[in-house]
Amino acid sequence: MEAAAPAGEVLIGPVTYRVVKNDFEIETLPPVTVKRKSAPVRVYRIIRAYDEDRAVPELAVLVGRDKELALLHDALTEIATAGGRSACISGEPGVGKSRLVKEFSTRLPPGHDLVIARCGSFETDTPYRLVARLIRNALGLGTRADEAAARAALADGTVSDRPLDDASVRLMLEVLGYGQGSTLDPQTKHRVVVELLRRLFARRAERGPLVIILEDLHWVDPVSAAVLAQVAPQLMDLRCLLVATSRPEWEPAWPAMRIALQPLGHEESHALIGGLLGGPVDPVLGDALLARTGGNPFFAEEIVTSLKE
Ligand SMILES: Nc1ncnc2c1ncn2[C@@H]1O[C@H](COP(=O)(O)OP(=O)(O)OP(=O)(O)O)[C@@H](O)[C@H]1O
Ligand SMILES: [Mg+2]
Structure with a gap:
């Protein structure tokens, strides 16, 4: 692959493509012959x-x-009367975890609040990465927001009903990536971050039912994982539905309804392939494609895209 890449360009193969396709704008090039x-x-x-x-x-x-959508909607109904709920959707790459939570989150009844944060494949070693995304998204702070905007967002009452003390503000700014201003020791940092997240979500859930979606937790950085393990159980006291997605190798460290997402069945796969090809599919072709994709929607998209090319 390296040999095929002109200087200054990054070429990737199908496996990497699958991992990073949602993070980068990517151009498909003509196939090349590579060593071995x-x-x-x-x-x-x-x-x-x-x-x-x-x-x-x-x-x-x-x-x-x-x-699966009905299970999530039932859990959502329950939080109105019975406190928090947690669900974990797990499954193989490409089976449709992100699509499921996207369909769910775009059909939330009116009045529901939504915060989404994703883990990145290239960020597993960055401490507080997921926590930072969660706070940013909860505060509506884009990645390009400068420190002044972050300070203003932290001070506007979204995080807490009482003003944050200086040490907490410095720590939050550090977690969000604005320098290394905090002088707290690592254990105190952890404790304060857990407490601030709890307050942030408690305040949000006071206003109305809150849905938090955490995507791709198999890539969570260990520091955020430790924070989450403490915050997630506390969310169960709030009107909050916490939905995590992950590949099968990750397990939640808190009680959660498990939704093990299976590949699409025969009829569904034919329907998907028909939809992708833009019309009814010859059953023999449909079966041949199904045999190749095993009901995995991502593979179905890949194979149909290459058929069309
Ligand atoms: N039930 C479905 N109907 C139609 N298209 C689907 C369905 N499930 C998934 N897809 C499509 O298949 C592709 C892969 O799905 P998705 O990205 O949700 O997989 P994933 O399980 O989140 O994979 P990863 O582990 O890589 O994050 C997407 O383009 C998605 O829109
Ligand atoms: Mg996904």
């Missing part, structure tokens, strides 16, 4: 990093997942 591979491989060129949390257009309408 007999068949040409698909190659992609990274153009630029996307803005965080941009809307990703979908290739096909949603098929199936009625049962």
